[in-house]
Amino acid sequence: MECLLTSGVGSACLRPGAGVGVSAQGQWRRAFFGSDREVKLRKCWSERRARRFATSASVVEYDVVIVGAGVIGVATAHHILTTTPLSVALVDAREPCAGATGAGQGYIWMTHRKPGTPGWHLAKRSKALWETFAMEVEDSGLNPTEALGWRKTGSLLVASTDEQAKYLQNWAQVLSEAGAATDFLTHLEAVNMEPALATGCLTAAALCHDDLQIDARLTIDTLLQRVRDFESRGRYKELFQSPVQHFIRSSREGRLIGVEIPEGKVFGKSAVVIATGAWSSLLMKTATTEWGMSLVPPMKPRKGHLLVIEGTHDIQLKSGIMECEYLSYNSQSSKSTEATTEPGPSIVMTATLDPNGNLLLGSYREFAGFNIDVQDEVIEKMVERAARFLPGVSNMEGRVRTGLRPYINDGRPMIGPVDDVPGLIFATGHEGSGLCLSLATAEMVTNIIQDVKGPVESAPFLPNGRLSSSTM
Numbered sequence: 001m002e003c004l005l006t007s008g009v010g011s012a013c014l015r016p017g018a019g020v021g022v023s024a025q026g027q028w029r030r031a032f033f034g035s036d037r038e039v040k041l042r043k044c045w046s047e048r049r050a051r052r053f054a055t056s057a058s059v060v061e062y063d064v065v066i067v068g069a070g071v072i073g074v075a076t077a078h079h080i081l082t083t084t085p086l087s088v089a090l091v092d093a094r095e096p097c098a099g100a101t102g103a104g105q106g107y108i109w110m111t112h113r114k115p116g117t118p119g120w121h122l123a124k125r126s127k128a129l130w131e132t133f134a135m136e137v138e139d140s141g142l143n144p145t146e147a148l149g150w151r152k153t154g155s156l157l158v159a160s161t162d163e164q165a166k167y168l169q170n171w172a173q174v175l176s177e178a179g180a181a182t183d184f185l186t187h188l189e190a191v192n193m194e195p196a197l198a199t200g201c202l203t204a205a206a207l208c209h210d211d212l213q214i215d216a217r218l219t220i221d222t223l224l225q226r227v228r229d230f231e232s233r234g235r236y237k238e239l240f241q242s243p244v245q246h247f248i249r250s251s252r253e254g255r256l257i258g259v260e261i262p263e264g265k266v267f268g269k270s271a272v273v274i275a276t277g278a279w280s281s282l283l284m285k286t287a288t289t290e291w292g293m294s295l296v297p298p299m300k301p302r303k304g305h306l307l308v309i310e311g312t313h314d315i316q317l318k319s320g321i322m323e324c325e326y327l328s329y330n331s332q333s334s335k336s337t338e339a340t341t342e343p344g345p346s347i348v349m350t351a352t353l354d355p356n357g358n359l360l361l362g363s364y365r366e367f368a369g370f371n372i373d374v375q376d377e378v379i380e381k382m383v384e385r386a387a388r389f390l391p392g393v394s395n396m397e398g399r400v401r402t403g404l405r406p407y408i409n410d411g412r413p414m415i416g417p418v419d420d421v422p423g424l425i426f427a428t429g430h431e432g433s434g435l436c437l438s439l440a441t442a443e444m445v446t447n448i449i450q451d452v453k454g455p456v457e458s459a460p461f462l463p464n465g466r467l468s469s470s471t472m
């Protein structure tokens with residue numbers, strides 16, 4: 001969901017596709033946003049929708065069905081098509097970027113991850129794959145900055161207390177020893193490097209040199225253009241605006257062999273991949289009721305707001321910036337294993353500048369069900385928080401994006417097959433790291449389908465033992 005945000009009063013905000021009106025209050029004005037490019041994309045998707053079943057009497061058969069065209073589903077389709085001979089059908093209830101992916105800020109960072117953990121290894125592999133992908137894009141004649149919003153800026157963790165400064169000094173060493181070259185900076189060195197930062201608030205910083213960023217929407221567009229090359233060879237089909245309503249299992253061995261959408265049946269001979277982000281538990285609840293067993297990921301939607309301040313401002317940033325407190329949020333997330341101890345709402349400042357000079361400000365987290373309405377009070381708190389570090393952001397105009405991060409309480413994405421239902425593969429639960437982790441997730445899923453051992457240990461991400469699997 002994306003809305004305009006200005007400092008006037010009045011107007012309304014519409015949720016694309018849902019037609020739900022939300023009255024605006026307070027200082028911020030919001031209005032439905034739809035750029036020419038988005039309108040063109042929507043038209044193109046509806047033309048595809050009209051064409052897609054024209055050649056086959058409501059039944060299509062591919063090797064792999066991927067449910068969900070967010071970054072995880074699209075990256076997985078891309079990896080399978082470009083590295084194997086398998087064919088892919090990509091199904092989405094709405095369209096690409098309709099979920100969390102469209103709201104993503106785009107940082108591909110190691111700076112806030114704990115070295116040695118499963119998440120660290122997955123992120124490290126994914127970051128390497130992003131670098132390779134950017135080179136492939138360049139080799140194909142495109143400029144990665146234009147095609148992916150690619151910027152290798154490094155990231156700056158900023159401390160605002162003496163205790164945090166001390167922590168960062170040690171953290172810089174820990175990251176460097178783990179292979180993510182990081183320098184500790186005094187507050188003067190940090191402000192010299194980033195003059196937009198407030199001198200009064202900072203106590204120190206840590207610069208992780210090789211961190212990078214992408215633009216989620218541009219990247220999805222580029223990935224989709226590449227997978228569509230396989231359509232004419234009969235290896236790819238996209239089925240958007242098509243919610244999966246039922247699963248199809250073989251009667252003999254109970255293997256998952258396809259899905260039902262309103263227009264017909266889509267068969268996947270080798271696998272059906274669940275990449276439905278925050279909606280994964282909803283989908284699995286509905287579907288598994290029919291099977292007499294429950295295979296539901298312990299998933300909760302975790303709402304986020306992202307502020308996009310258009311390029312007319314005068315804030316220049318060399319690197320991406322993240323408040324040191326994000327580290328404590330991260331460890332809190334992964335320690336919280338009981339639903340009763342889930343973290344409460346939080347606002348921690350993150351700031352990145354995209355290649356067009358737009359300033360992107362995060363980061364807000366809250367459990368609010370599936371509600372994605374823009375909240376004025378959250379925006380005001382986010383601006384206030386960001387202004388502590390970047391005083392120039394007060395009184396600026398821009399847009400707001402909201403999205404639902406797919407949160408699992410053990411802090412690990414769920415990637416892999418399920419013993420009880422052959423053919424079913426999960427690729428979900430990436431919370432605030434799906435953009436970063438998508439390429440390694442796609443590689444892991446492809447390896448699992450092909451029964452090949454991959455470069456990252458998959459055991460910590462397997463669903464078995466993490467699903468509610470009672471027989472009903």
Ligand SMILES: Cc1cc2nc3c(=O)[nH]c(=O)nc-3n(C[C@H](O)[C@H](O)[C@H](O)COP(=O)(O)OP(=O)(O)OC[C@H]3O[C@@H](n4cnc5c(N)ncnc54)[C@H](O)[C@@H]3O)c2cc1C
Binds near residue numbers: 105278304432
């Ligand atoms: C504000 C914000 C900022 C973020 N910033 C970053 C960042 O800087 N870096 C980073 O790495 N991550 C970031 N994230 C997290 C990242 O965006 C998510 O982890 C990632 O987008 C999840 O991708 P996904 O493909 O799993 O889910 P989604 O993008 O939510 O896609 C799921 C798709 O499944 C479809 N679907 C659902 N149900 C069905 C059904 N029944 N049938 C068919 N299709 C269905 C939906 O329509 C949707 O398109 C951010 C998230 C938010 C909200």
